[in-house]
C-alpha cells in the first residue's frame with residue numbers, strides 16, 4: 001500500500017549567510033493509512049517546521065514530499081491549496097478558529113470552500129453531534145472552553161474527510177481531561193483509515209501513537 005505521507009531527505013534552512021540555521025537536514029518520514037505517528041523533540045528542533053512542509057504551508061529547499069501520492073514539493077500554489085483542501089486536515093495548538101463565526105459556522109465554512117468534498121455539510125453536522133458540540137454549536141470561539149474550541153477545530157479538520165491529519169501540539173493548551181479527549185479523537189481518526197502526524201511535547205500524547213519519533217539534529221530517529 002502506498003504511504004499517505006512520503007517525505008524523503010527534507011532540508012530547510014532559516015536565515016542567510018552567517019545567520020543561517022539548517023533546521024532540517026535530510027529528514028524523512030513515511031506514514032501509512034491508519035497509522036498515528038508522534039514526533040517528539042526539544043523546543044526549537046524543527047517539529048512545526050516539518051509539519052508545515054508536509055502540509056505544503058512552506059517549501060523545503062531540498063527533498064521530496066508527497067501526500068496521497070500527489071507531489072507537494074514542486075506543486076504550484078494553486079495545486080497546493082487544492083491538495084490541502086482535499087486531502088489534509090490541520091489541527092493547531094491555538095485552535096485557529098475564525099473569531100467572528102460560531103463554532104458550527106467555522107466547521108461548515110470549511111466544508112463550503114471551493115474544492116470541498118461532496119457531502120461536507122452533512123458530515124459537518126454529524127461531526128458536531130458526534131463530538132458532543134450540538135449544545136454549543138452557535139457559540140463564538142471566545143465563549144467556548146479550550147476543549148470545545150479544539151473539538152470544533154477537529155470537526156473542521158475532518159469535514160472534507162481528509163486522508164491526512166496534521167496536528168501541531170493539539171493538547172498543548174488543554175487540561176488533562178480535554179487533552180485526553182482530543183487524543184482519543186485523533187486515534188479514532190486514524191482508525192477510520194487516515195494517517196495522523198502529531199507533533200507534541202507531551203510524552204502522554206505518544207501513548208496513542210503507533211510509532212514515536214524524535215527530531216534531533218535535523219533528522220527523525222526512533223524515540
Ligand SMILES: Nc1ncnc2c1ncn2[C@@H]1O[C@H](COP(=O)(O)OP(=O)(O)OP(=O)(O)O)[C@@H](O)[C@H]1O
Pocket residue numbers: 014015023041042043044045046047048049050
Ligand atoms: N519563519 C522563520 N524564520 C526564521 N526562523 C524560524 C522560522 N520559523 C522557525 N524558525 C526557527 O527554526 C527553529 C525551529 O522552529 P520550529 O517552530 O519548527 O521548532 P519546534 O521544534 O516546533 O519548536 P517548539 O517545540 O518550541 O514549538 C527555531 O529555532 C525557530 O526559531
